Amino acid sequence: MKKALSLAFMGMAITAAVAQAEIVYDFVPEVKNISFAEEYDQDSNKMVDEVKIEVNFPTDVWWVEGYASQCYLLDSKGEKYDAWWPEFWGSGSDYTRMVFEVRGLDKYVDADYTLVMPQGLFGDDTWNANHEDGRMNPELRYEFNEWKLAGEPAAPAGDMVYDFKPLSASMIYQQTWDSDKDMNVNEVRIDLQFSTDVYWASAVASQSYLLDSNGEKYEGEWWLDYGGPSSDYTIMYLCVRGLSQYVDADYTLVVPEGLIGDLNWYYDSPGARTNPELRYEFNEWKLAGCPRENFTTYDFAPLYDSYSLEEVRINGQKQLELQLALEFPEAVAIYDDVKNKMSVWSAEGEYLQAAILRTWVDESNPNKVIVGLRGVDLKTPASYTISIWEGAFGTLEWAAEDYCESHSNPALRYDVSTDPSAVETVGIGEDAAAVYNLQGVRVDSANLSKGIYVRGGKKVIVK
Numbered sequence: 001m002k003k004a005l006s007l008a009f010m011g012m013a014i015t016a017a018v019a020q021a022e023i024v025y026d027f028v029p030e031v032k033n034i035s036f037a038e039e040y041d042q043d044s045n046k047m048v049d050e051v052k053i054e055v056n057f058p059t060d061v062w063w064v065e066g067y068a069s070q071c072y073l074l075d076s077k078g079e080k081y082d083a084w085w086p087e088f089w090g091s092g093s094d095y096t097r098m099v100f101e102v103r104g105l106d107k108y109v110d111a112d113y114t115l116v117m118p119q120g121l122f123g124d125d126t127w128n129a130n131h132e133d134g135r136m137n138p139e140l141r142y143e144f145n146e147w148k149l150a151g152e153p154a155a156p157a158g159d160m161v162y163d164f165k166p167l168s169a170s171m172i173y174q175q176t177w178d179s180d181k182d183m184n185v186n187e188v189r190i191d192l193q194f195s196t197d198v199y200w201a202s203a204v205a206s207q208s209y210l211l212d213s214n215g216e217k218y219e220g221e222w223w224l225d226y227g228g229p230s231s232d233y234t235i236m237y238l239c240v241r242g243l244s245q246y247v248d249a250d251y252t253l254v255v256p257e258g259l260i261g262d263l264n265w266y267y268d269s270p271g272a273r274t275n276p277e278l279r280y281e282f283n284e285w286k287l288a289g290c291p292r293e294n295f296t297t298y299d300f301a302p303l304y305d306s307y308s309l310e311e312v313r314i315n316g317q318k319q320l321e322l323q324l325a326l327e328f329p330e331a332v333a334i335y336d337d338v339k340n341k342m343s344v345w346s347a348e349g350e351y352l353q354a355a356i357l358r359t360w361v362d363e364s365n366p367n368k369v370i371v372g373l374r375g376v377d378l379k380t381p382a383s384y385t386i387s388i389w390e391g392a393f394g395t396l397e398w399a400a401e402d403y404c405e406s407h408s409n410p411a412l413r414y415d416v417s418t419d420p421s422a423v424e425t426v427g428i429g430e431d432a433a434a435v436y437n438l439q440g441v442r443v444d445s446a447n448l449s450k451g452i453y454v455r456g457g458k459k460v461i462v463k
Contacts, residue, residue, distance in 0.1 A: 021133035029055035036149035060095035062128040166192035173287035197233040246293040333399035381419035
């Protein structure tokens with residue numbers, strides 16, 4: 001395509017033809033060979049048949065990301081054929097060479113196919129430099145017949161036996177890391193124990209499906225992962241992921257026949273055994289222990305906090321304990337497994353595994369929780385941080401609703417110290433300055449009972 005440009009030069013009108021950059025779709029490779037081969041396929045973890053198309057482009061070749069997924073196969077009627085997958089690659093020593101491998105077809109079937117590669121998937125050096133000009137491929141088509149390329153083999157004597165079923169199947173619910181989603185996900189894992197080593201096709205995930213309680217295909221979000229332990233090849237995992245553990249629903253995982261097999265099936269040898277249709281019924285909600293979905297609001301924060309060093313008797317022995325008092329706006333409940341929602345850290349940020357924490361509600365004040373710290377050296381002046389995760393404390397309604405409703409605490413963090421100068425204490429009648437309780441009511445400083453008060457803007461402890 002050319003564009004006329006008028007220039008004024010020395011009083012003369014000059015028209016110059018300037019070429020506008022564009023991509024030319026004439027980058028066509030030469031076919032060097034089309035052959036049949038057997039190759040190991042990493043995705044399916046088995047030997048597979050393939051048709052290998054080897055080509056050389058006029059110059060070094062570059063390609064569009066994801067080009068393999070844009071190619072497709074036509075059958076002899078010109079209709080798209082889906083039961084196959086591509087494996088395409090370039091040579092590390094000859095940058096003009098590419099190999100297109102068509103996998104998943106049946107070498108025992110006399111059938112004609114056409115591999116179609118749409119326009120604009122491959123380009124030369126000029127195109128690779130800026131993607132605005134240079135040469136790219138037009139639509140490319142390669143016709144072949146795998147049966148003929150393989151030497152017109154006869155099907156193995158004897159039919160495939162569809163009796164390869166597991167001896168047993170067990171199910172568990174768990175949360176696990178999904179590397180594709182980059183997050184923790186819910187999972188029902190079905191462990192299958194076979195009598196011999198088990199092999200599988202990569203299509204296990206794409207061809208298996210879920211049925212709901214009505215026997216209809218489940219169209220909601222879910223996906224299947226699969227694998228097995230490296231220590232025992234007779235075990236296979238089928239992992240149903242993405243369902244909700246809070247929904248009481250029955251499902252059936254269906255694995256179509258011919259996707260799992262023994263060693264002969266893996267090598268496509270006579271006497272091969274493969275699976276019949278397999279079905280596994282489960283209810284994720286029940287496997288998870290019938291949990292309730294959590295609708296807690298995490299805004300139940302203490303109104304006041306203070307701490308002191310106290311001598312306590314534990315198992316008949318006197319011990320020193322740092323007690324952190326947290327007073328909430330209403331009566332407070334403690335989570336059953338609260339010890340796993342708290343941790344202690346040194347001033348240097350080191351997690352103190354030896355620290356012992358206990359919690360209880362103050363007998364005289366249902367709004368107050370005491371967190372006791374032991375297991376560290378409380379006699380030597382030092383600073384600590386007590387971290388409390390959300391969901392450690394909450395309202396009475398929150399506890400009555402299995403910690404799934406009402407209000408609970410947000411994440412809390414308290415810096416405490418065993419240095420005596422960090423905690424001010426007063427004796428009864430020691431100071432006549434104005435003293436207030438934690439409700440802001442002035443009290444008689446000469447008749448203070450044990451507790452926490454405010455004097456001169458500071459919290460003080462009466463022992």
